[in-house]
Amino acid sequence: MDFQTAVKTCLSKYTDFTGRASRSEFWWFVLAQLVILIVASLIHRFVYGIAALGLLLPALAVGARRLHDIGKSGWFLLLALIPLVNLVLIYFYVQPTQPESNSYGEPPTA
Template sequence: MDFQTAVKTCFSKYADFKGRASRSEYWWFVLAEVIVLIVASLIHEYVYFIAALGFLLPVLAVGARRLHDIGKSGWLQLLMLIPIVNLVLIYFYVQPSQPEANPHGAPAA
């Protein structure tokens, strides 16, 4: 999946916490978020706040779908709230997809 397709997919599945998201879909979307937030922070703090709110739900949704892709629960994203322990999430996010279907559906394209 390329950058543009990943961003379109994640915004079209804005609040879809079901299904699976490939590694490339997740990381391309995270890159887009980082770029937008950096540019927004250079403009004004209110623009940054609005951009961060706009990305909040899609980032949580794609994160949950990414965890589903490796056979984990989306609720593991709550580890973000615990400093240092949230590094476990990065480990999960970089894991390869399960090639077979799991309880969350067929592998992402």
């Protein structure tokens, strides 16, 4: 999945916490989010706040779908609230896609 497709997919599924998201979809969206937030912070604090709030729901949704892709529950996102333990999430995010179907659906196509 390329950069543009990943960002479009994540923004179009901004409240879809079901299904699965590939590694490339997740990491391309993280990169886009980082760039948007850096540019917004250079403009003004208020613009940064609006951008951060606007990207919060899509980021949570793609994070949950990425966890579904490796067979984990989206509730593991709550680990981000615990200092140092949230590093486990990064480990989960870099895991390869399960090639077979799991309880969250078919594997992503790209």
